[in-house]
Amino acid sequence: MMGVLFDAEYVDETREMRLWLKSGERVFFAVDGSFIPRFFVEGEDPEKLARVVEKIEIRGNGRIIRPVSVRTVEMKRLGNTVKVLEVVPEQPKDIQTLRRFIREMPGVRQIYNYDIPVSKYYLISCGLSPMDGAEVEGEMKGSEVILSAPPKPVQLTAPRLSMMSFDIEVYNPAGSPRPEKDPIMMIGLAGDGGFRRVLTWRRFPTKLDFVEVLESEKKMIERFVEIVRERDPDILLGYNTDFFDFPYLRERARILKAKLALGRDGSEIVARRRKFATATRVRGRIHIDVFAMVDFLATIGSIRLVHYTLENVYKYLLGKDKPDFEFTKFVEAWEKGGEAWERLLVYNLSDAVAALELGHELLSLFLELSKIVGQVPFDVVRMTPGQMVEWLLIAEGFRRGELIPARPVAETYEERLEETYTGAYVMEPVKGLHENLVVFDFRSLYPSIIVTHNIDPSTINCSCCAGTGERVPDLPYHTCRRRRGFLPEVVEKILKARFDVKKRLKDLDRESHEYKQLNAKQWALKIIANSFYGMLGYPKARWYCKECAESVTSFGRHYIKWTIRMAEEAGFRVVYSDTDSLHCLLNGKSRDDAMRFLDDVNRRLPGMIELELEGFYPRAVYVTKKRYAMIDEEGRITVKGLEFVRRDWAAIAKHTQEAVLRALLEDGSREKAARIIKEIVERIRRGEVSLEDLVIYTQLKMPIESYRSIGPHVVAAKRLREAGREVEPGMIIAYVQTRGRGSISERAYPVELLGDREYDPDYYINHQVLPAVMRIMEVLGYSERDLTSRPGRQRGLDFFLQ
DNA sequence: AAATGACGGGG
DNA sequence: GTGTACGTCATTT
Numbered sequence: 001m002m003g004v005l006f007d008a009e010y011v012d013e014t015r016e017m018r019l020w021l022k023s024g025e026r027v028f029f030a031v032d033g034s035f036i037p038r039f040f041v042e043g044e045d046p047e048k049l050a051r052v053v054e055k056i057e058i059r060g061n062g063r064i065i066r067p068v069s070v071r072t073v074e075m076k077r078l079g080n081t082v083k084v085l086e087v088v089p090e091q092p093k094d095i096q097t098l099r100r101f102i103r104e105m106p107g108v109r110q111i112y113n114y115d116i117p118v119s120k121y122y123l124i125s126c127g128l129s130p131m132d133g134a135e136v137e138g139e140m141k142g143s144e145v146i147l148s149a150p151p152k153p154v155q156l157t158a159p160r161l162s163m164m165s166f167d168i169e170v171y172n173p174a175g176s177p178r179p180e181k182d183p184i185m186m187i188g189l190a191g192d193g194g195f196r197r198v199l200t201w202r203r204f205p206t207k208l209d210f211v212e213v214l215e216s217e218k219k220m221i222e223r224f225v226e227i228v229r230e231r232d233p234d235i236l237l238g239y240n241t242d243f244f245d246f247p248y249l250r251e252r253a254r255i256l257k258a259k260l261a262l263g264r265d266g267s268e269i270v271a272r273r274r275k276f277a278t279a280t281r282v283r284g285r286i287h288i289d290v291f292a293m294v295d296f297l298a299t300i301g302s303i304r305l306v307h308y309t310l311e312n313v314y315k316y317l318l319g320k321d322k323p324d325f326e327f328t329k330f331v332e333a334w335e336k337g338g339e340a341w342e343r344l345l346v347y348n349l350s351d352a353v354a355a356l357e358l359g360h361e362l363l364s365l366f367l368e369l370s371k372i373v374g375q376v377p378f379d380v381v382r383m384t385p386g387q388m389v390e391w392l393l394i395a396e397g398f399r400r401g402e403l404i405p406a407r408p409v410a411e412t413y414e415e416r417l418e419e420t421y422t423g424a425y426v427m428e429p430v431k432g433l434h435e436n437l438v439v440f441d442f443r444s445l446y447p448s449i450i451v452t453h454n455i456d457p458s459t460i461n462c463s464c465c466a467g468t469g470e471r472v473p474d475l476p477y478h479t480c481r482r483r484r485g486f487l488p489e490v491v492e493k494i495l496k497a498r499f500d501v502k503k504r505l506k507d508l509d510r511e512s513h514e515y516k517q518l519n520a521k522q523w524a525l526k527i528i529a530n531s532f533y534g535m536l537g538y539p540k541a542r543w544y545c546k547e548c549a550e551s552v553t554s555f556g557r558h559y560i561k562w563t564i565r566m567a568e569e570a571g572f573r574v575v576y577s578d579t580d581s582l583h584c585l586l587n588g589k590s591r592d593d594a595m596r597f598l599d600d601v602n603r604r605l606p607g608m609i610e611l612e613l614e615g616f617y618p619r620a621v622y623v624t625k626k627r628y629a630m631i632d633e634e635g636r637i638t639v640k641g642l643e644f645v646r647r648d649w650a651a652i653a654k655h656t657q658e659a660v661l662r663a664l665l666e667d668g669s670r671e672k673a674a675r676i677i678k679e680i681v682e683r684i685r686r687g688e689v690s691l692e693d694l695v696i697y698t699q700l701k702m703p704i705e706s707y708r709s710i711g712p713h714v715v716a717a718k719r720l721r722e723a724g725r726e727v728e729p730g731m732i733i734a735y736v737q738t739r740g741r742g743s744i745s746e747r748a749y750p751v752e753l754l755g756d757r758e759y760d761p762d763y764y765i766n767h768q769v770l771p772a773v774m775r776i777m778e779v780l781g782y783s784e785r786d787l788t789s790r791p792g793r794q795r796g797l798d799f800f801l802q
Numbered sequence: 803a804a805a806t807g808a809c810g811g812g813g
Numbered sequence: 814g815t816g817t818a819c820g821t822c823a824t825t826t
Contacts, residue, residue, distance in 0.1 A: 093815090096815080115814075115815095116814080117814050117815080120814075167812095168812095168813085169813070170812090170813050171813085172813050175813095176813075177812090177813050182813090185813095238812095239811075239812075240811040240812045241812090242811095243810095243811060243812065244811070244812035244813070245812075245813095248812085248813085272816090273815095273816065273817070274814075274816065274817085277811090277818095289811095291811050291812085294811090295810095295811080307810085307811090308810080308811065309811075309812090310811085310812085327812090327813050330813065379814085383814095387814080390814095391814095407814080646808085646809050646810075646822090647808090647809065647810085648808065648809065648822095648823090649809095698807095698808070698809095699808070699809090701807070701808070702807090707806090707807085708805085708806065708807095708825095708826085709805070709806045709807065709824075709825050709826065710824095710825070710826095711806085711807065711808085711823085711824060711825070712824080713807095713808090714807095743824085743825075744823090744824065744825090745824075745825075767823085771822095771823090
């Protein structure tokens, strides 16, 4: 049987690998209980070591742990052949026990391949790639195949994967919802083919035809499970589902004794703890948290927003607005019904629809990444770019018989953290507001440098080319001229594949399915290629190499500085440059001139190194290195390094910052920006600002007694408790800074107990509004005094700037 | 100056 | 990844 592999998982309890495949409309899974990963031991005398290792017997948990097979084999380490022991355990979980024991034996130098999770080891050693074909052989029972031989990779076009998204809305009377007592009010669902549904258990009258009212919260959850199983999507998505929806749903289901049997085999969801969130696995389906994909794109700099809310991301990527709903109004809607209730139902569905549409928009990129990296989409959508490169290298290393370096132990990691090196060139910006800019981007610079200059842990400062190797600019390093490194080979393969894809793209209709598919592929290849450098300098990476990373940045500085000189000579004015990008003023020149400059530079750059047009920007404001804001031709604002206004800031600060950036970038008016600030400062002074603009929301993370440092929200929480309110960890404390004596904390009052106390204008001016805007306004020539002085009394710099 | 605690996405 | 981010900022100590 053949199918496209879309998920793979190792099931601990049964010690089986499970492969999920799709062929046409048919989904089935293959089970393999025979796979045992192996690991390798490098020692002084392999033959002698083998005789000792094969006799190992460790008693533990009522059984004896011993290797099933020990033999000496030839493998490669950074390209050099080495003789090592191959150790096969009886069970995967014995690996760690055996490894810890062997590590302490005399004559043992290094151990390899012991820290690769079973399911990943399986895919790599079978040579399988997700979103590609696999041929399985064995006995068929229903939709289950018991494998009689290892699966084999085959060429197969991926069938379409069906999707469904969901979103829950939760009752939150305490500010932050508490899963142990606050119920789920509704569950919104959206699926392919226009399926739209909101499940709820509140019997308010509504004319909305997508609403289905159930008897209880438990019945609602059960109906949710039923719908998912009936419609049977391959992919289940949502926004921030790893962090919020699934953990919440899981806890409510536990309390209500409802089974979240969303798996294709009838199994319940499985929570996998990782990073700071819990990734939820749904067997036989791919659970994708759209936020994880968005976060990834933000990390690699593909999208840049002030806040990554569903609303903002939806607007930015799809250009559409969606209804909003204040989270402080949930309680009212739930308790009183009426118009607010209807709006909440609509909002809930719109969230599910937005997640679905974003899923459609972003999925193809991540499926391509999955294919390239060789790991399943469930894992790949949750990986950092560095992890992706690492898994690709592990698979490539396997094919070449390379030993896989272990992830560094804590001590090595600490040592690496201490090692610093000169990074990229970052130009001090020409500060202030500029108009008509063109931004060029050197995205393929670092991978091209790795390929062109053969940078690799095995080629850097090789002994065979001492004195004759290729020199690294400004560093006492050289690279090998005789042997090609592992990394340069892999990177070159990726860059060439991308080049081929881009060539094929030229002849295709931009709206066609094939174009979109191939475009996702070239994008994925670019992302992977660009991530090699980051991995070389990441202290937790297996192929970490400080000298390599240092050499890459040195070559990078060399090329960017050359390009800056070229741009200046061509008559542009470079106002900013960071690593691989230059921001230039058109300086009276045309767009065609900019494009001609680009061609000219590219003709003169060596080999694979290529400058690209990032875009034209009508306006931009530069504050310091790494801090600037730009507006593109569609009116989209991107902010870098200035976005520090968060939930624990008053709305007045957030609104002022936004308004100031808009005045500068949309209207090009520093006077308007200054006027906005002055007006707000005056309104604060006159006591005209409404309470909701002044409230600061901060979460109480611990019981009050546990705090060693008593911040404003802790004092406010204490006051709430003294007034007889229930206060517990997880609550969002809403407080206002009031006038009076004492520290900031001593003057924090919860909104509920504010009474007729006056807010503190000085605090809101000096600790909220001004910090949010001063970094920007200072570079435009304004001082705090200019912006806070009373109108008519002092003109400050305004006079000179006009 | 150092220590402490909160932010993000979600509701 | 048999694991517990991470870099930045405000306020307290």
